[in-house]
Amino acid sequence: MSNxxxxxxxxxxxxxxxxxxxCAILQPHTLEMGAGTFHPATILKTLSTNPWNVAFVxxxxxxxxxxxxxxxxxxxxxxxxxxxLKPSPENIQDLYLDSLAALGIDKLKHDIRFVEDDWExxxxxxxxxxxxxxxxxxxxxxxxxxxQICGVDCRPVAGEITYGLxxxxxxxxEIDEASKIDWNGAKGDKALNYSEIDFEAERQYSRYNLEEAxxxxxxxHFDEAEQESIxxxxxxxxxxxxxxxxxxxxxxxxxxxxGVISTTExxxxxxxxxxxxxxxxxxxxxxxxxxxx
Amino acid sequence: xxxxxxxxxxxxxxxxxxxxxxxxxxxxxxKALSAESxxxxxxxxxxxxxxxxxxxxxxxxxLEAQNIEIKGPKSTAPxxxxxxxxxxxxxGRDSLVIKGECYFYEKKIEARSLKSVLPKIIVExxxxxxxxxxxxxxxxxxxxxxxxxxxxxxxDGEILALEYxxxxxxxxxxxxxxxxxxxxEVKSFADxxxxxxxxxxxxxxxxxxxxxxxxxxxxxxxxxIQAFDEPKLLEEVAxxxxxxxxxxxxxxxxxxxxxPEALVSSMKTHQKFFPCKDATNGFAPYFIFVSNVPGADNxxxxxxxxxxxxxxxxxxxxxxxxxxxTPLKDRDLSKIVFHANIGTMQDKVGRLIHLAEYFxxxxxxxxxxxxxxxxxxxxxxxxxxxxxxxIMGDYYAKQEGENKEIALAIRDHYKPMGTDxxxxxxAAKLALIDKIDSLVxxxxxxxxxxxxxxxxxxxxMALGIIRIILAEKLDVNLTAIVDLNYTSFATSSDIKxxxxxxxxxxxxxxxKDTYDTQVIRAAIDLSLEDNILITDLKLRFxxxxxxxxxxxxxxxxxxxxxxxxSDEKFDKIDVTLFNNTxxxxxxxxxxxxxxxxxxxxxxxxxxxxxNQILDLKTPLTSFFDNVMVNDNDPxxxxxxxxxxxxxxxxxxxxxxxxxx
Numbered sequence: 001m002s003n004x005x006x007x008x009x010x011x012x013x014x015x016x017x018x019x020x021x022x023c024a025i026l027q028p029h030t031l032e033m034g035a036g037t038f039h040p041a042t043i044l045k046t047l048s049t050n051p052w053n054v055a056f057v058x059x060x061x062x063x064x065x066x067x068x069x070x071x072x073x074x075x076x077x078x079x080x081x082x083x084x085l086k087p088s089p090e091n092i093q094d095l096y097l098d099s100l101a102a103l104g105i106d107k108l109k110h111d112i113r114f115v116e117d118d119w120e121x122x123x124x125x126x127x128x129x130x131x132x133x134x135x136x137x138x139x140x141x142x143x144x145x146x147x148q149i150c151g152v153d154c155r156p157v158a159g160e161i162t163y164g165l166x167x168x169x170x171x172x173x174e175i176d177e178a179s180k181i182d183w184n185g186a187k188g189d190k191a192l193n194y195s196e197i198d199f200e201a202e203r204q205y206s207r208y209n210l211e212e213a214x215x216x217x218x219x220x221h222f223d224e225a226e227q228e229s230i231x232x233x234x235x236x237x238x239x240x241x242x243x244x245x246x247x248x249x250x251x252x253x254x255x256x257x258x259g260v261i262s263t264t265e266x267x268x269x270x271x272x273x274x275x276x277x278x279x280x281x282x283x284x285x286x287x288x289x290x291x292x293x
Numbered sequence: 294x295x296x297x298x299x300x301x302x303x304x305x306x307x308x309x310x311x312x313x314x315x316x317x318x319x320x321x322x323x324k325a326l327s328a329e330s331x332x333x334x335x336x337x338x339x340x341x342x343x344x345x346x347x348x349x350x351x352x353x354x355x356l357e358a359q360n361i362e363i364k365g366p367k368s369t370a371p372x373x374x375x376x377x378x379x380x381x382x383x384x385g386r387d388s389l390v391i392k393g394e395c396y397f398y399e400k401k402i403e404a405r406s407l408k409s410v411l412p413k414i415i416v417e418x419x420x421x422x423x424x425x426x427x428x429x430x431x432x433x434x435x436x437x438x439x440x441x442x443x444x445x446x447x448x449d450g451e452i453l454a455l456e457y458x459x460x461x462x463x464x465x466x467x468x469x470x471x472x473x474x475x476x477x478e479v480k481s482f483a484d485x486x487x488x489x490x491x492x493x494x495x496x497x498x499x500x501x502x503x504x505x506x507x508x509x510x511x512x513x514x515x516x517x518i519q520a521f522d523e524p525k526l527l528e529e530v531a532x533x534x535x536x537x538x539x540x541x542x543x544x545x546x547x548x549x550x551x552x553p554e555a556l557v558s559s560m561k562t563h564q565k566f567f568p569c570k571d572a573t574n575g576f577a578p579y580f581i582f583v584s585n586v587p588g589a590d591n592x593x594x595x596x597x598x599x600x601x602x603x604x605x606x607x608x609x610x611x612x613x614x615x616x617x618x619t620p621l622k623d624r625d626l627s628k629i630v631f632h633a634n635i636g637t638m639q640d641k642v643g644r645l646i647h648l649a650e651y652f653x654x655x656x657x658x659x660x661x662x663x664x665x666x667x668x669x670x671x672x673x674x675x676x677x678x679x680x681x682x683x684i685m686g687d688y689y690a691k692q693e694g695e696n697k698e699i700a701l702a703i704r705d706h707y708k709p710m711g712t713d714x715x716x717x718x719x720a721a722k723l724a725l726i727d728k729i730d731s732l733v734x735x736x737x738x739x740x741x742x743x744x745x746x747x748x749x750x751x752x753x754m755a756l757g758i759i760r761i762i763l764a765e766k767l768d769v770n771l772t773a774i775v776d777l778n779y780t781s782f783a784t785s786s787d788i789k790x791x792x793x794x795x796x797x798x799x800x801x802x803x804x805k806d807t808y809d810t811q812v813i814r815a816a817i818d819l820s821l822e823d824n825i826l827i828t829d830l831k832l833r834f835x836x837x838x839x840x841x842x843x844x845x846x847x848x849x850x851x852x853x854x855x856x857x858x859s860d861e862k863f864d865k866i867d868v869t870l871f872n873n874t875x876x877x878x879x880x881x882x883x884x885x886x887x888x889x890x891x892x893x894x895x896x897x898x899x900x901x902x903x904n905q906i907l908d909l910k911t912p913l914t915s916f917f918d919n920v921m922v923n924d925n926d927p928x929x930x931x932x933x934x935x936x937x938x939x940x941x942x943x944x945x946x947x948x949x950x951x952x953x
Contacts, residue, residue, distance in 0.1 A: 111584045
């Protein structure tokens with residue numbers, strides 16, 4: 001590809017593109033989460049019946065993917081670009097393809113494919129139907145029509161587009177390792193690549209996630225986050241309550257990465273987080289005057 | 294004669310759902326048209342990723358008036374039934390006539406034009422097709438497999454006005470999503486197909502399949518390779534592409550010493566590539582794939598796909614090389630939980646070794662295989678490709694110098710997974726004890742199969758146990774091996790009988806299509822007979838026996854005997870109390886045959902055992918004809934019953950004859 005745009009430019013171009021199509025550009029949520037879907041702007045805001053069109057970058061953290069910065073494209077910390085369009089517009093696929101064009105990916109030169117991939121998050125009690133989008137065989141995005149969130153049916157339905165920013169950068173910049181991603185496009189001593197920005201933390205967090213995290217403290221924190229979430233729902237504070245659900249989910253991911261959760265316990269932990277998501281969402285719906293049923 | 298063309302234009306329909314749509318839609322519309330007595334000469338459905346097309350030709354344009362007689366309930370039926378019938382037809386009782394025993398509704402249908410009835414028929418039936426999964430989108434009320442974007446519907450070139458959900462039918466269709474996306478007007482089916490063709494869309498799935506196959510053949514000849522025969526993958530790629538552009542990519546040779554199963558896994562499942570063999574049947578450094586893009590720079594697409602595959606295989610190669618640094622026997626299974634309530638995989642392997650020693654004394658290969666069979670679960674390769682469990686163990690075992698049988702046992706001990714891939718030899722033995730341990734362990738851990746829920750696949754495990762024993766003719770005392778395994782688990786409640794009953798239930802289920810229910814109930818009782826091979830012989834025997842003349846006679850004898858005996862307890866037979874020749878005769882005869890019958894049962898020759906019992910028929914008949922069992926003297930009566938009880942015990946040792 002001739003036009004090798006930088007990582008930050010990919011983000012800028014996506015923001016500009018979606019801004020031009022009526023999306024408000026939000027900022028990342030302030031908690032650790034495994035995917036942009038956890039952002040309250042996705043989970044809580046798509047539950048209400050109001051139109052909602054937003055886009056944002058969400059740093060995503062998956063302790064289980066810790067590889068000490070040694071894996072070509074798997075990191076415990078990476079970036080997703082999320083677009084939520086509610087209700088999903090008729091031309092949503094065309095908009096998505098145009099956004100690829102804005103990144104210089106020409107749909108006539110590349111084999112772009114919508115391959116069935118239904119999405120489900122057991123921790124959020126959420127599910128949707130859609131595709132993963134392939135570009136010459138590489139998965140670059142996830143495209144989902146949200147059907148259910150926190151166990152509640154979504155009406156109207158939101159379309160969720162998630163771009164894997166590193167994957168797209170690897171593709172556009174024609175490189176093989178995320179560490180080499182050109183971050184700012186600058187030359188000389190101002191040039192910065194992905195590893196210079198993120199990889200020291202990546203190495204340290206990998207060690208923390210897999211070796212050092214104090215599991216006794218984490219187990220306690222999980223219980224505390226759960227208690228707090230439940231108590232906040234009773235006080236009609238669904239947003240803070242949902243934040244504690246996000247915390248519980250991340251702590252669970254950490255415990256899982258530390259290998260202290262057995263297969264059966266796993267299901268029980270997931271059910272506990274799902275319960276928090278459900279009561280927060282239900283509380284939020286009730287406060288808005290009625291459930292979606 | 295009219296021609297109808299209907300196109301439901303959608304976002305990408307999942308590839309593997311497409312094939313069933315062809316027949317599904319045809320059935321629905323054939324039925325709908327015949328219900329309205331509309332004639333036509335041709336009806337066919339086409340399916341692709343972006344559209345479902347229905348083409349009906351030779352439609353009768355003027356529909357004649359007709360009377361249809363619809364049969365209702367009997368004239369003697371309760372009011373509610375008659376009212377119900379009227380309601381369902383939207384008529385009053387005064388529209389009914391009685392003919393013979395039944396009410397009839399004589400429906401008069403006026404003459405109509407095709408054009409006036411078709412829209413309703415089309416609209417009412419679009420939603421009748423049941424998708425495996427469907428969804429809502431936007432703010433619409435309709436559910437469909439993926440968002441429905443447009444409906445084209447023309448009758449003889451004219452738009453047939455109809456509305457489905459939020460869409461109004463028009464005469465427009467669309468070409469290939471990327472190459473020629475503009476809407477175009479359609480005049481007829483022939484025109485439609487032709488225009489789609491020039492706009493890079495191949496309408497007919499069969500045609501796409503054919504084109505893929507012939508293109509693959511050309512590439513095979515060119516590169517002297519042969520693509521793996523993958524019918525499912527073929528179906529999938531035919532459902533992913535509207536245009537067919539078959540390309541070949543190269544694999545860097547350094548990846549070729551990764552085990553082929555891992556290569557295939559990466560290529561087929563993740564990338565939808567066809568793996569290829571070379572002229573000597575080895576793994577060829579090529580892959581074949583289908584691109585949806587017409588007339589593009591194929592090189593860039595090929596290069597892109599090669600790159601993606603390389604990245605995947607580089608991962609696999611790294612994992613494979615890492616794995617070879619730690620031998621199977623040194624792998625730590627204590628971190629992998631088998632089930633929280635019963636411990637880790639290491640514990641499981643310990644139990645398997647114990648079972649192996651008991652089950653096949655002196656078989657060192659079995660013990661060795663048992664000790665290594667789970668080790669690959671902590672390999673990087675299985676972590677990345679879970680479907681390679683067992684397979685990677687096989688490779689690593691061979692590399693470490695284990696013999697072929699052991700390696701194969703490690704590979705195959707997860708079988709049977711499907712219907713006809715039973716493990717053999719050493720693998721069968723290992724598979725059997727592994728399944729017994731899993732079944733017993735998981736039930737001890739509190740897992741159960743209930744109704745449609747069986748998250749741990751306990752039923753499949755039990756069925757696996759049964760099929761392996763029968764196929765390999767393994768002479769196993771199943772209850773004893775379950776007993777032994779059971780003692781390895783610390784548990785307070787005794788659920789052993791429940792486990793045996795669970796297997797028994799699966800055994801009954803296994804035979805349900807082969808034998809009558811009564812025969813199955815009579816023959817299968819694992820607490821009575823713990824060897825499934827013998828149970829199998831019993832079933833075969835009882836099946837014939839219960840249909841034969843002598844069998845029926847013996848069943849009658851058994852019934853007479855047990856009718857007299859209630860649930861009482863009986864003392865020992867006292868010979869001195871016998872006071873006539875009939876009972877003495879019977880007793881002597883009985884005494885004479887008991888050891889023979891037992892010997893026959895011991896050697897599982899049930900038909901011999903029954904022929905021996907059959908010898909009692911004459912003395913027994915004269916006994917019943919001449920002797921009153923319920924003598925006035927209760928002691929004598931008890932003694933006679935004790936003898937009959939002894940006789941009934943012979944039957945009970947074989948089966949539950951009361952069910953026959």
